[in-house]
Amino acid sequence: AKRQGRGMVRVFDESMDESIRFRRQIEGGLSGAIAKGELRLVYQPIVARDRLEVIGFEALVRWCSPEYGMVSPAMFIPIAEESNLIHELGDWVIDEAVKTLQTWPGQYVSVNFSPRQFRRHNFVGHVVERVTSAGVSPKRFQIEITETAIFDDVERAAETLFKLRQMGFRIALDDFGTGYSSLYNIRRFALDCLKIDRSFVDGMARERESAAIVHSIIHLGRALGMEVVAEGVETISQLQSLRLAGCSHLQGYYLARPMDAEAALTLAHAGFLA
Ligand code: C2E
Ligand code: CA
Ligand code: CA
Ligand code: CA
Numbered sequence: 001a002k003r004q005g006r007g008m009v010r011v012f013d014e015s016m017d018e019s020i021r022f023r024r025q026i027e028g029g030l031s032g033a034i035a036k037g038e039l040r041l042v043y044q045p046i047v048a049r050d051r052l053e054v055i056g057f058e059a060l061v062r063w064c065s066p067e068y069g070m071v072s073p074a075m076f077i078p079i080a081e082e083s084n085l086i087h088e089l090g091d092w093v094i095d096e097a098v099k100t101l102q103t104w105p106g107q108y109v110s111v112n113f114s115p116r117q118f119r120r121h122n123f124v125g126h127v128v129e130r131v132t133s134a135g136v137s138p139k140r141f142q143i144e145i146t147e148t149a150i151f152d153d154v155e156r157a158a159e160t161l162f163k164l165r166q167m168g169f170r171i172a173l174d175d176f177g178t179g180y181s182s183l184y185n186i187r188r189f190a191l192d193c194l195k196i197d198r199s200f201v202d203g204m205a206r207e208r209e210s211a212a213i214v215h216s217i218i219h220l221g222r223a224l225g226m227e228v229v230a231e232g233v234e235t236i237s238q239l240q241s242l243r244l245a246g247c248s249h250l251q252g253y254y255l256a257r258p259m260d261a262e263a264a265l266t267l268a269h270a271g272f273l274a
Pocket of ligand 1: 044059
């Protein structure tokens with residue numbers, strides 16, 4: 001038993017070592033990735049329910065590493081988020097998204113911001129400067145944040161969101177329903193858009209609970225005059241249920257996968273999904 005115990009400890013230690021080493025590698029690689037031009041943005045259409053008009057695109061970052069291949073943001077964003085790398089990466093994302101946006105006829109770009117970026121000192125001034133110095137109207141720039149970003153300092157977040165709104169930025173609450181928002185605070189915050197988390201859309205057909213949550217979010221959003229975007233629409237039956245439920249906007253693989261800037265430009269000019 002003792003031997004087995006020791007063995008287990010060793011296995012555990014080694015896998016810890018392994019994961020720490022991997023982390024460090026990613027961290028090290030990532031800091032060079034921006035300079036070496038290894039990051040890319042892809043754009044996923046956000047469409048209006050009725051005629052599938054493309055009203056915006058969500059920008060999603062990709063790391064094409066010669067060493068590791070395509071690294072998912074789900075892997076490297078949390079690592080970047082634990083260091084100051086997130087700021088450098090985030091600034092690159094803003095600049096790149098703004099450049100692409102300028103080629104589109106009227107759509108907005110929706111950019112993800114991690115909690116640490118959002119809580120950065122003078123976040124508002126920073127974003128305003130980057131967006132407006134490029135000559136882009138904040139009305140075409142949507143800031144996507146999660147509940148986590150705003151709910152541990154509600155007062156400060158409310159102030160930041162208020163200022164951003166005053167400057168004309170669009171604000172979306174991402175992965176809505178998975179965090180800790182209270183309805184009281186939702187009302188206080190200046191929000192343009194609620195994004196229903198993919199897990200609810202996915203569960204809709206199977207579980208009464210998920211369907212009920214989706215319906216509630218749609219009603220809440222409508223009652224408060226917000227756009228509601230359902231994420232992760234993968235099937236035609238999800239599309240139909242969401243339309244029936246009155247969901248105003250849709251995003252997901254069934255409609256369109258994230259695409260490169262060139263394909264997004266073509267689609268932006270077409271204006272509608274075929
Ligand atoms: P998210 O903000 O919730 O983004 C939606 C994710 O769902 C994207 O994954 C997208 O490709 C994927 N997706 C879209 N439609 C479907 C669908 O129909 N089915 C399924 N199964 N998935 C779908 P992605 O690009 O891997 O991004 C993962 C996460 O990484 C994002 O989740 C976001 O939290 C983060 N992220 C991505 N780009 C950035 C960025 O530029 N900055 C920051 N801070 N975070 C980012
Ligand atoms: Ca998002
Ligand atoms: Ca999301
Ligand atoms: Ca998510």
